[in-house]
Amino acid sequence: MRRVLQARPGRYGLLAVAVLVFTACLLFSFQRIELHHETELRELDTSLWLASRAEFQLQRLLATLDRYVLERGDVDHDQLVSRFEIFWSRLPLLIEGVDSRSIQAVASAALVPQMIAELERLEPRVLALRPADRAAYLQIADTLDGIAGPLARLSGEVKAAVGLNSDEQSLRQRALYLEQAAYLLGILASGSIVIALLVRETRRVRRLLADANTARNRIWHLAHHDPLTDLPNRWLFNDRLDQALRRGRREGKMVALHYFDLDNFKAVNDGFGHLTGDRVLVAVAQRLNACVRHSDTLARLGGDEFAVVQSGASGRAGAMFLAERMLAALETPLAIDGHKLPISASIGVGLFPDHGASPAALHQAADQALYRAKAAGPANFRVWEPSQAAVVPRVATG
Amino acid sequence: MASVAALGGDKLAAPQGPAILSVTGAIANTNAPGRADFDIVNLEHLGLSRLTTWTPWTEGEIQFEGVLGRRLMEAVGAEGTEIHATALNGYEQTIPLGDFQSYDVLLAFRMNGAAMRVRDKGPIWIVYPWSDHPELDDFTTREKSIWQLTDLHVQ
Numbered sequence: 158m159r160r161v162l163q164a165r166p167g168r169y170g171l172l173a174v175a176v177l178v179f180t181a182c183l184l185f186s187f188q189r190i191e192l193h194h195e196t197e198l199r200e201l202d203t204s205l206w207l208a209s210r211a212e213f214q215l216q217r218l219l220a221t222l223d224r225y226v227l228e229r230g231d232v233d234h235d236q237l238v239s240r241f242e243i244f245w246s247r248l249p250l251l252i253e254g255v256d257s258r259s260i261q262a263v264a265s266a267a268l269v270p271q272m273i274a275e276l277e278r279l280e281p282r283v284l285a286l287r288p289a290d291r292a293a294y295l296q297i298a299d300t301l302d303g304i305a306g307p308l309a310r311l312s313g314e315v316k317a318a319v320g321l322n323s324d325e326q327s328l329r330q331r332a333l334y335l336e337q338a339a340y341l342l343g344i345l346a347s348g349s350i351v352i353a354l355l356v357r358e359t360r361r362v363r364r365l366l367a368d369a370n371t372a373r374n375r376i377w378h379l380a381h382h383d384p385l386t387d388l389p390n391r392w393l394f395n396d397r398l399d400q401a402l403r404r405g406r407r408e409g410k411m412v413a414l415h416y417f418d419l420d421n422f423k424a425v426n427d428g429f430g431h432l433t434g435d436r437v438l439v440a441v442a443q444r445l446n447a448c449v450r451h452s453d454t455l456a457r458l459g460g461d462e463f464a465v466v467q468s469g470a471s472g473r474a475g476a477m478f479l480a481e482r483m484l485a486a487l488e489t490p491l492a493i494d495g496h497k498l499p500i501s502a503s504i505g506v507g508l509f510p511d512h513g514a515s516p517a518a519l520h521q522a523a524d525q526a527l528y529r530a531k532a533a534g535p536a537n538f539r540v541w542e543p544s545q546a547a548v549v550p551r552v553a554t555g
Numbered sequence: 556m557a558s559v560a561a562l563g564g565d566k567l568a569a570p571q572g573p574a575i576l577s578v579t580g581a582i583a584n585t586n587a588p589g590r591a592d593f594d595i596v597n598l599e600h601l602g603l604s605r606l607t608t609w610t611p612w613t614e615g616e617i618q619f620e621g622v623l624g625r626r627l628m629e630a631v632g633a634e635g636t637e638i639h640a641t642a643l644n645g646y647e648q649t650i651p652l653g654d655f656q657s658y659d660v661l662l663a664f665r666m667n668g669a670a671m672r673v674r675d676k677g678p679i680w681i682v683y684p685w686s687d688h689p690e691l692d693d694f695t696t697r698e699k700s701i702w703q704l705t706d707l708h709v710q
Contacts, residue, residue: 214644242673243644246703254612256697 172355179348183341190337204259204319208312211247215305218244219298225286226294234286241276241283248273251311259319265311272304383457385435386442394456394464398516401454401468405509412509413467413476414519416527417445417483420501420535422461429496436493437500444486448479464523473508473540480504480538487536503530504538512541567630570594575664575678580639580709583632591631595664598622601630606661608686611697612676619682621663624655628709635709640681643673643703650681650699652709658691659684662704676702 221240224232251260252269260266279300286293381393389397398414405412419441426434438461445463449455454466467479483504490499505527507513512522526541533539567586574592585591601622609616628638638650654660661682664671671677680702683691 239643239673243703245674246676250612253614254610256611 172352176352183345183348186341187338190334190341203256204315205312207247207250207257208260208308208315211244211251212305212308212312214240214244214247215301215308219301219305222294222298222301226288226291228288237286238283241280245273245276248276260311260315263311263314263318265307265314268307268311272307275300275304386439386457388442388446388463389454389456391456391458394454394458394466395516397454397456398466398519401466402509402514402516402519404468406514410469411472411475411511412469412519413465413479414507414509414523415465415467415476415480415483416505416507416523417463417465418503418527418531419461420503420531422500425498425500429494429498433494433496437491437498440491440493441487441500441502445483448482448486453479473511476506476508477538477540480506480540484536484538501536503527503533503535505530506538506540508540567591568597568600570597572596576662576705576707578627578631578707578709580707581633581635582709583634584630595670598627598662598664601626604659604661606659606663606682606684608682608684610682610685610700611692616686618667619661619663619680620665620668621661621679621682624660624662624681627662627707628652628655631709633709637710639708639710640699640701640704641706641708642701643705646701646703648699648701654683654699658688673703679704 218240221232221237225234225237248269251257252266279297282293282297286297381390382388383390398412401412404410419437422434422437425437438457442455442457442463445455445465449465449467452468454468456464456466458464465479465483467476484502487501490497492498505523505525507519507522507524507526509519513519522541526539530537530539567584569586570592572594574594576593576598578591578593579589582591598621603620604623604626606619606621607616608619633652636652638652639647640650641647661684663680663682664678666675666677666680669675671680681700681704683696683700685691685696
């Protein structure tokens, strides 16, 4: 569990980096798409714009020409020439350079060199034009009008070529842009889902591990405890006794082993039934539990037999004190199923190291002491005495 | 180039011929009230530079001659961050002064050896060095590459 905890920051760091890279890539893609979109719209604009500017400058030239000839006084010859030049400058823009590629592709683009040639022929006339020279004016205006038609046709062809009309084109562009944006949002959404799933799975696995741990603890507990009273069973008790003896040996301390047996349990069982008998055992376990210290081990060895490993007992007196306490704990009758049940027990005590150095020897000593206590009548305890070593083996009690 | 040294701090020489470019705004050196006017001779005296490049509006490489934007700004003692440029046809655009520092941007007035008439995008065309700097091939730069330039306002 500790290792899992320590591994966590690294794992989350990696996840954070992945999320960061993913987000960065996404943002970058968005930006690229936007740029691409903008570029396409502008390219489209340039051709249409170049074509429309040429038409516009021709109209301005024609208007300036009219005003100059009509002697309105607001246009001088230099301004007329300047307009003529400005219009001229728009024509090469239709057929040269990368910005006008869409124009160069349409049929009327082939007419542009002819338009420039017309302007070259027209140039001396424009330079020589004076106000009120109606004949020259009409010639110039006719020639320019002759250019206006093909120029308008060219404009129309460019519009058709780049996408019928620019509104429809930009709508189509917009749809495409939205489509790409939706596609990226899809990636974002799916990525988020994957990350969310990953986080959820990680949590689930961690919970499963925790559950497995709990289950393992539970299994261990069930294997080592009595299901009725939840006290340690014989296996765990023997283990604790071993430990207590090892520690006692190491630290030179005394260990007391108490054998505890109810005096009249068979009568309770027979008289009130096994269910009540079970409740009596649970109640007794509770009362005994209140007598022992945390460092002691109270166990149910089977039937109505209980035992206590008393670690660090303060000598024989300490052991006797606990035995007395346990007997006293049963003096008040048990209240089970509405009955007041008087119950008593006998206790036999074996002491380490005085009565035995091994678990087996200690078990035997306690067992023999219990036998002696039983013989002395109900609610009695005996500490093993060397003189009792040769006493007749104990007969099963109940 | 000898006359260039004489420019520092002094008043700029006034144009003898017709002015083709007028610089106004935040400038230290002038030759008329609040402005610096230039004819072709004035501009040539600032130092001629050549730039051979393609442009988005012409075919093939073209050899331009003119004065570096950087050099012109230095001559008028420009104290600003951008230039508002206006063309004969009314087209207006703002150019960051930084462009002139970062690149050899040319205020061209001769194209393939010939003076540029209005029909050839004259009298002055702001030309960026596209051949040497492919990164300049974008729309912002195209918009700043003004032809038929007549006025610059430093701000």
